[in-house]
Amino acid sequence: xxxxxxxxxxxxxxxxxxxxxxxxxxxxxxxxxxxxxxxxxxxxxxxxxxxxxxxxxxxxxxxxxxxxxxxxxxxxxxxxxxxxxxxxxxxxxxxxxxxxxxxxxxxxxxxxxxxxxxxxxxxxxxxxxxxxxxxxxxxxxxxxxxxxxxxxxxxxxxxxxxxxxxxxxxxxxxxxxxxxxxxxxxxxxxxxxxxxxxxxxxxxxxxxxxxxxxxxxxxxxxxxxxxxxxxxxxxxxxxxxxxxxxxxxxxxxxxxxxxxxxxxxxxxxxxxxxxxxxxxxxxxxxxxxxxxxxxxxxxxxxxxxxxxxxxxxxxxxxxxxxxxxxxxxxxxxxxxxxxxxxxxxxxxxxxxxxxxxxxxxxxxxxxxxxxxxxxxxxxxxxxxxxxxxxxxxxxxxxxxxxxxxxxxxxxxxxxxxxxxxxxxxxxxxxxxxxxxxxxxxxxxxxxxxxxxxxxxxxxxxxxxxxxxxxxxxxxxxxxxxxxxxxxxxxxxxxxxxxxxxxxxxxxxxxxxxxxxxxxxxxxxxxxxxxxxxxxxxxxxxxxxxxxxxxxxxxxxxxxxxxxxxxxxxxxxxxxxxxxxxxxxxxxxxxxxxxxxxxxxxxxxxxxxxxxxxxxxxxxxxxxxxxxxxxxxxxxxxxxxxxxxxxxxxxxxxxxxxxxxxxxxxxxxxxxxxxxxxxxxxxxxxxxxxxxxxxxxxxxxxxx
Numbered sequence: 001x002x003x004x005x006x007x008x009x010x011x012x013x014x015x016x017x018x019x020x021x022x023x024x025x026x027x028x029x030x031x032x033x034x035x036x037x038x039x040x041x042x043x044x045x046x047x048x049x050x051x052x053x054x055x056x057x058x059x060x061x062x063x064x065x066x067x068x069x070x071x072x073x074x075x076x077x078x079x080x081x082x083x084x085x086x087x088x089x090x091x092x093x094x095x096x097x098x099x100x101x102x103x104x105x106x107x108x109x110x111x112x113x114x115x116x117x118x119x120x121x122x123x124x125x126x127x128x129x130x131x132x133x134x135x136x137x138x139x140x141x142x143x144x145x146x147x148x149x150x151x152x153x154x155x156x157x158x159x160x161x162x163x164x165x166x167x168x169x170x171x172x173x174x175x176x177x178x179x180x181x182x183x184x185x186x187x188x189x190x191x192x193x194x195x196x197x198x199x200x201x202x203x204x205x206x207x208x209x210x211x212x213x214x215x216x217x218x219x220x221x222x223x224x225x226x227x228x229x230x231x232x233x234x235x236x237x238x239x240x241x242x243x244x245x246x247x248x249x250x251x252x253x254x255x256x257x258x259x260x261x262x263x264x265x266x267x268x269x270x271x272x273x274x275x276x277x278x279x280x281x282x283x284x285x286x287x288x289x290x291x292x293x294x295x296x297x298x299x300x301x302x303x304x305x306x307x308x309x310x311x312x313x314x315x316x317x318x319x320x321x322x323x324x325x326x327x328x329x330x331x332x333x334x335x336x337x338x339x340x341x342x343x344x345x346x347x348x349x350x351x352x353x354x355x356x357x358x359x360x361x362x363x364x365x366x367x368x369x370x371x372x373x374x375x376x377x378x379x380x381x382x383x384x385x386x387x388x389x390x391x392x393x394x395x396x397x398x399x400x401x402x403x404x405x406x407x408x409x410x411x412x413x414x415x416x417x418x419x420x421x422x423x424x425x426x427x428x429x430x431x432x433x434x435x436x437x438x439x440x441x442x443x444x445x446x447x448x449x450x451x452x453x454x455x456x457x458x459x460x461x462x463x464x465x466x467x468x469x470x471x472x473x474x475x476x477x478x479x480x481x482x483x484x485x486x487x488x489x490x491x492x493x494x495x496x497x498x499x500x501x502x503x504x505x506x507x508x509x510x511x512x513x514x515x516x517x518x519x520x521x522x523x524x525x526x527x528x529x530x531x532x533x534x535x536x537x538x539x540x541x542x543x544x545x546x547x548x549x550x551x552x553x554x555x556x557x558x559x560x561x562x563x564x565x566x567x568x569x570x571x572x573x574x575x576x577x578x579x580x581x582x583x584x585x586x587x588x589x590x591x592x593x594x595x596x597x598x599x600x601x602x603x604x605x606x607x608x609x610x611x612x613x614x615x616x617x618x619x620x621x622x623x624x625x626x627x628x629x630x631x632x633x634x635x636x637x638x639x640x641x642x643x644x645x646x647x648x649x650x651x652x653x654x655x656x657x658x659x660x661x662x663x664x665x666x667x668x669x670x671x672x673x674x675x676x677x678x679x680x681x682x683x684x685x686x687x688x689x690x691x692x693x694x695x696x697x698x699x700x701x702x703x
Contacts, residue, residue, distance in 0.1 A: 009134075032082050042063060048085060053273065053275070053286060059077050059080075116140065142162075142165060203216065209296050212261070216272070227274055228275055229255065231270070298380065328375065328376050332372075333370065350372075359387075363456070394435075394461050399468075407437060418453065475492060475559070477561040478491045503551060507549070509550065570588070571658070589630065595649050595651050600647055644660065
């Protein structure tokens with residue numbers, strides 16, 4: 001840090017002044033440019049009434065050039081533009097307020113840069129800063145710039161404020177530098193503090209209870225009577241002019257704003273604007289802002305409850321207001337969105353002074369959603385419930401051997417509640433009927449269902465079969481394909497009835513021959529009592545065949561489902577004709593293992609070579625290779641007359657195709673030689689399963 005005839009405190013002041021005038025200006029320029037390019041600046045200013053009224057003429061001249069040069073903007077102008085045009089950078093506190101140490105938004109650091117510059121300006125008179133104060137402020141600005149640089153680079157802006165700071169640290173400065181930057185800094189601050197119009201102050205309450213009136217009054221010092229006051233409200237980045245002739249603001253004038261019956265929609269920042277002369281050339285000053293809070297909450301409406309009696313169905317409700325919130329002044333009922341008219345015939349009660357509404361003589365015509373809405377000056381709140389015939393589902397908890405106990409449980413949904421009938425053989429709670437079998441025997445091997453009823457109507461449950469038996473294992477099979485590892489798992493789940501003999505042996509067969517899992521060299525794994533599923537690695541054409549699992553216990557043996565590994569099976573349905581002769585064909589693919597590739601292909605009549613269809617071609621717009629039902633869309637009927645179409649599906653075992661139109665043709669054999677011709681380097685439209693990992697089997701196609 002070389003110096004030409006400056007003391008250390010003078011050097012410190014000069015370097016901090018350079019930061020305040022040049023480097024902070026550079027930082028704010030980058031922040032503004034990241035959100036508003038120079039070409040858009042004038043439009044942005046024109047959409048902000050505050051800037052239109054408060055920018056100085058020389059500032060407007062700089063900003064409203066055909067192509068403004070941000071490098072000519074000083075710190076004050078850049079800060080003003082960011083504050084009023086970039087709400088995304090709003091600090092944790094309000095603009096103009098120093099942030100706390102824990103507040104680290106980009107807007108907080110913009111405020112720290114403003115505070116830093118103002119504090120450095122405080123040293124202008126002495127033009128010196130002690131070494132201790134300098135080191136503290138240098139560390140402070142370095143920390144701020146590091147955060148801002150990280151923010152800017154993370155948003156795609158190439159900046160290096162640390163390099164700029166290092167250059168200031170190494171700069172050879174002298175008396176002329178100290179004088180220059182002291183004058184610039186002092187002039188900049190003083191210019192900001194100058195005012196051409198009287199000071200205007202807004203006074204008023206910041207919080208008013210909903211339903212009450214609010215008022216703001218304005219004070220300003222002026223010996224001239226030519227000044228006028230208008231009112232405005234700021235909501236976010238939108239400024240609205242207030243028309244005091246509206247009923248909402250009855251009683252307002254240029255010195256006082258009255259807001260009748262405050263509600264939540266009245267919340268916002270209120271300002272008074274002092275002006276004189278024409279709107280564009282005249283002088284204006286905007287007062288301080290007061291944020292008006294519409295205090296109070298909506299009522300609390302508790303959960304609706306339902307009971308039944310001789311009169312019918314009763315909906316019980318209860319509401320309250322908390323704190324100093326306004327009282328409830330409105331209640332309404334609807335059924336399926338339509339207003340209910342309380343006539344004391346079909347509907348009784350339901351008013352603000354009641355706690356219930358009775359639906360008399362209920363029938364199935366009363367099925368629907370009922371909503372209660374209450375409101376106060378803050379707003380409204382609603383609660384709903386649905387009345388319907390009851391619904392019951394019964395389930396058998398267990399399947400038993402002869403002589404063991406069991407039961408059939410039920411799941412009941414009922415609003416209004418069930419009628420209080422007793423259920424034979426169960427507990428007496430109508431909302432939880434249970435059928436109990438103390439000692440099941442073969443006479444209990446029957447179908448069972450539950451009949452329930454409420455005030456709306458009657459419902460018959462699903463039917464379950466109680467299986468009283470003992471026997472060999474039960475097997476459930478499925479399969480999982482792992483595309484990435486080129487492997488398959490033939491899953492085998494073994495179920496034993498309670499008290500049935502334990503599982504003794506698991507055996508897997510291929511094409512009727514036992515598989516030697518231990519001697520397969522790792523080709524097969526699993527197939528044990530603890531892991532009955534069969535895993536097949538490196539699945540390929542030689543693994544084609546029929547696989548079956550056999551589970552045995554002391555009672556006997558059970559064979560699982562036959563799982564056939566082979567090439568994909570394809571069925572094509574169509575054409576489904578739409579407007580303008582559009583032809584649509586849908587393919588249903590069934591494949592074990594899962595398909596790895598699907599293509600629609602086309603060839604011209606008389607040609608032998610097939611070409612993969614371009615899914616982006618206008619002639620085939622809408623075509624999809626997506627499983628489980630790839631779709632071919634042919635936009636022009638003429639294409640069907642002189643072209644053949646084909647779907648080609650590949651799995652680990654091999655490839656299969658299906659021709660459209662499906663007729664005997666020599667073309668079927670043509671596919672053998674070019675089976676992979678359209679797969680090299682062209683995966684357009686490939687719906688490969690590699691990204692999925694493991695695919696489960698389904699009803700349309702099996703993996």
